[in-house]
């Protein structure tokens with residue numbers, strides 16, 4: 001059976017998703033307490049995928065039958081050509097790109113304008129409607145920057161989703177956050193809420209919950225370290241990548257990694273997808 | 280101290296978990312190889328065939344493995360294969376000879392000839408002569424020489440790997 005057919009069957013059976021994830025870089029301008037990847041400005045190993053690699057992987061993913069792309073990190077916009085790379089990727093497959101939205105200068109916003117014509121959403125992290133509470137999770141002035149970035153993106157016709165990572169927020173606080181995103185014109189469908197996953201820095205800090213094997217839908221995830229079972233796999237502790245969810249070191253051609261991924265998911269019990277969207 | 284992570288079963292990549300026993304144990308060598316799970320798909324079956332009994336009996340194979348590991352001063356492979364050699368029928372005196380504790384002359388003709396050939400194979404393959412091959416062929420068929428040659432190559436590879444990465448005999 002071809003890899004394409006096997007992928008199609010596995011997606012139909014609910015064994016995996018048809019989204020392929022890319023960890024663009026582990027470098028970040030922030031250093032959130034629950035970060036899965038120990039991302040921070042001074043990170044020693046940035047594990048960056050070149051634009052050429054990402055575009056090659058996405059082209060191969062389309063040929064293999066993947067239906068969508070997710071781009072995460074680290075912070076994608078730490079990479080100089082991120083806007084143009086995103087546009088190229090989104091012209092191949094529907095894309096969601098995760099960002100902390102703190103680097104959107106007027107110049108960058110102008111370079112992002114072509115995204116309005118493409119099937120792409122920028123998924124922006126926001127943890128509270130209260131600036132102080134949000135910034136306690138995500139760093140000083142984070143709220144103010146996000147509050148400026150979201151309307152600026154929406155004005156340019158770019159689709160925005162909000163992602164909230166729940167640690168100790170109250171129900172009221174989350175409800176107020178929903179009021180806030182609705183006030184920007186972002187629907188509840190475009191607000192993703194998930195708990196802190198106890199891996200990476202969150203594990204070292206004793207935060208979050210440990211996901212069970214069937215708690216996270218397998219979605220092939222490509223990083224500079226190899227291919228992983230899902231986007232919560234390639235986490236980092238003490239500067240070292242966790243390998244427990246590594247599927248394949250080889251990612252070129254993508255088909256080799258996809259074959260190994262599909263072999264593994266065919267052996268795994270079908271689970272419930274509780275936390276599909278990283279961060 | 281190993282220069283590679285010696286992965287425990289629950290830290291190991293999913294495709295590498297099958298190399299661990301039911302109790303989660305695996306040799307330090309396997310635990311280091313688990314860092315590169317793709318290679319295990321072919322490497323372990325290959326090594327399994329090469330080190331298992333084939334056209335050549337296990338005592339001869341282990342004698343050669345210990346000798347090659349001695350020439351390469353591989354602490355890991357000597358610690359692993361000396362007991363195996365005894366288990367598979369190599370006697371104490373043969374073992375002492377290939378470990379340079381007593382002269383190689385103490386070996387019987389067959390073993391001495393095979394070790395002479397394997398020493399040259401490791402140290403200076405260009406110095407292997409037709410005359411030496413003819414003497415080896417008094418004791419081995421050509422396919423058995425091929426099998427021993429591949430065994431020597433695999434052992435060299437593992438000797439260098441364990442020494443370069445300082446894989447500890449026990450961990």
Ligand code: SF4
Pocket residue numbers: 028029030031032034035036037038039040073074075100279
């Ligand atoms: S959680 Fe996101 S924004 Fe925060 S440090 Fe990690 S990669 Fe950066």
